Amino acid sequence: MSSDRREGQQETTTTVDGNNGSNSHQTASAITTVSCRRLRMNPNNELRPDNYEDLKLDFPNPVYKNLEKYLPPDLLVSDREEKVRFMTDIMHSHCPSAERSRAQRHSDYRSKIVSNYQPLHRELYNLFPRLCFVPSFLKSVNDNTEDSFRSIISEPSPGVFVFDMLLPSFCEMMLAEVDNFEKWVAETKFRIMRPNTMNKYGAVLDDFGLDNMLDKLMDSFIRPISKVFFNDVGGASLDSHHGFVVEYGEDRDVDLGFHVDDSEVTLNVCLGSQFVGGELFFRGTRCEKHVNTATKSDEIFDYCHVPGQAVLHRGRHRHGARATTSGHRVNMVLWCRSSAFRELKRLQRDFSSWCGECSCERKEERARTFDAIRKKYVKAVRAPQA
Ligand SMILES: O=C(O)CCC(=O)C(=O)O
Ligand SMILES: [Fe+2]
Known part of the structure; x- marks a missing residue:
């Protein structure tokens, strides 16, 4: 699908899925009971989940970390093995075997990468806010009020929020890490999965160990902002993510067709470096039923990427990226999802709030x-x- 069609023409919108099938996180809130112990109805978002990575797991570690928020309080004081047993039983009883083996294959795929790839900048694998964020962003999230967010965030078009976020030094480190990962991929001829169905280049950050860092980024920084600006699409209950980089330019992807993301809220930050083109074009937010309806003139908005600057929008906000005509553009993208919102959405017909x-x-x-x-x-x- 070409991204440079004229506005008057109606374009067909593609829904982009993550290649890693991380949708397996989505049903946590629907699961109810398997033993006399019951899962909580609502997640405990204050909980700092355990890390289960070193244990033998039947499902990917992030699934356990998400489900832990729904554990009954008496189980939270148990050891990790008991919690894992309980959660594994629940998932086995609700998960069709095809889904189970897909999740297992993906978990094996990640373990293979993480145990062989040597990171370049280990400090990236934990979130150190002062190492990542510009002071204005840090202060506004620490203050955590609508006023503090509005003081650093602009909304150049309804539903598209723009703010300075990443320090140049952090962007450089991320670019070098991605480069290092790709060198390892080329040297070892390891066949990696690309970020989504529309990209031939780029890498899934979650697959080579950055999942915990991105979890913290979503929990402590993106969710508070989304609670204020995207409450109507589950912004307050974001509980899983798909994090990746996209790469454009010579010998890379050129553009990205018109689509909606498999996310409730998408964070897109340009990491750099020198490039011409690559503008994001937005064409209004639509539910599934209306995804291919005409664009109204006040929904047309184009955004030029600036390194370190973030764009935050609803996943259902139709968009695409124009051709990067020279240089090399790398963007970090975090698709944030809410399992609770997805469950509720199934029961609704009218989405006029967004x-x-x-x-x-x-x-x-x-x-x-x-x-x-x-x-x-x-x-x-x-x-x-x-
Ligand atoms: O190229 C970009 O900046 C847009 C990326 C994007 O929309 C996506 O990966 O979902
Ligand atoms: Fe997108």
Whole structure:
């Protein structure tokens, strides 16, 4: 799909899926009981989950870390082995065997990479906020109020939020780490999975050990902001992510077609470095039913990437990236998901709080109702008295 179609033409929107099938996180909130112990209805987001990576696991470590937030309080004081046994039993009883073996294969794939790849900058694998973020961003998240966020975040088009986020030194380290990973991939001829169905280049950061760091980035920084700006799509309950880098330029991907992300909220930060083009084009937010409906003129917005600057938008905000015509552009993308929101969405038909088309339909419906009432009223007033 080409990204440079004219606005008047209707484009077909693709939903981009992560290659790693990390959707296995989505059903945590739907799981209820398997023994006399019950999972909590709501996650305990204050909980700092255990790390289970060193144990023999039937499912990927992030799944356990997410499910732990739903464990009954009496189990939280148990040792890790008991918690893992309990969670594994639940997942086995709810997970079809095909899904189970896919999850197992992906877990084996990650373990193989992590046990063979030697990181270049080990300090990247834990989140040290002062090493990553510009002071204004850190202060605003520490203050954690709508005013503090609004003081550093601009909204150049409805639903697209832009702010300075990453320090140049952090961007450089990330670029060097990705380079180092790709060199290792080329040397060992290891066949890696690309970030999603639309990219031939780029790498999944979660697959080579950066998952914990990105979890913390989502939990402590992106969720508080999303709670304020994207509450209508589960911004307050983001509980899993797919984190990757995309790469464009010569010998890389050129552009990215018009699509929606498999996320509730997407963070997209340019890491650098020198490039021409690559603008993001946005064309309004749509639910599944309306994903291919026409763009309204006030939904058209183009954004030029600036290294270190972040763009935060709903995953359902239709967008694409124009061709990077020279140089090399690398962006870090974090698709943040909410299992609770996905469960609720299944029961809903009207998404007028965020879908541009549902919102129009609702306004038209209201106008029709109002008109009908008005006509009835006028008729009643004009009717001759009996
Ligand atoms: O190239 C970009 O900056 C956009 C990437 C993107 O939209 C995606 O990977 O979902
Ligand atoms: Fe995207």
